[in-house]
Amino acid sequence: MTWRKRIFDLFFASLLVIILGPILLGLLIWLLVKEGRPLFHVAERMSAPNQPFKLWKLRTMTVVEGDTGVSGGNKKARITSTGAWLRAKRLDEFPQLWNILNGDLSFVGPRPPLREYVEQFPELYAQVLKSRPGVTGLATIRFHKHEERLLNRCTTPEETNNVYCKICVPRKAKLDLIYQRNQSTCYDFELVFQTISNLFRRSDRPKGAES
Numbered sequence: 001m002t003w004r005k006r007i008f009d010l011f012f013a014s015l016l017v018i019i020l021g022p023i024l025l026g027l028l029i030w031l032l033v034k035e036g037r038p039l040f041h042v043a044e045r046m047s048a049p050n051q052p053f054k055l056w057k058l059r060t061m062t063v064v065e066g067d068t069g070v071s072g073g074n075k076k077a078r079i080t081s082t083g084a085w086l087r088a089k090r091l092d093e094f095p096q097l098w099n100i101l102n103g104d105l106s107f108v109g110p111r112p113p114l115r116e117y118v119e120q121f122p123e124l125y126a127q128v129l130k131s132r133p134g135v136t137g138l139a140t141i142r143f144h145k146h147e148e149r150l151l152n153r154c155t156t157p158e159e160t161n162n163v164y165c166k167i168c169v170p171r172k173a174k175l176d177l178i179y180q181r182n183q184s185t186c187y188d189f190e191l192v193f194q195t196i197s198n199l200f201r202r203s204d205r206p207k208g209a210e211s
Contacts, residue, residue, distance in 0.1 A: 045112035056095035072160030109134025139175035
């Protein structure tokens, strides 16, 4: 990570903590009343092939011991009503500001993968994770909704894993490597504003409209 990118991350993460801190506090109180504890979902992700970290999110699903793998249609029943709303607005990712301040994440970069996929595709992720993982990125903007639709059709853990490995991993990696080759502060600004714009457009859509 370049020093410019790190300054970009620290400045905007600190600014958002100040601006959004009261909103996050309100969300935590709301979640405590509606869903109870735990308020956070903390899971291992990889910031480099041999460097795990703890990714923080607001909890959006019921807790199941030993839960592994990506979320597909087989886990849809576990998403709480509040969790579905948080996911739609991406508010569940607020706590990742801590990961940015801590240096685990950048604002823009590939989404941090699970260890099992890094170990399954070592050469691919050795290239992808040359970029610091991010909260948003080119693959998130271009492929996230399509990935969501693909995985939501899956009804078993095996089917979910198969679709993710055969379709999602290579397509996201291709986009992540395009970002890597073109990364700049201006490009990061552009992708952040595209992400924000997409969220507002999604909020403005009438209920039931396809996203």
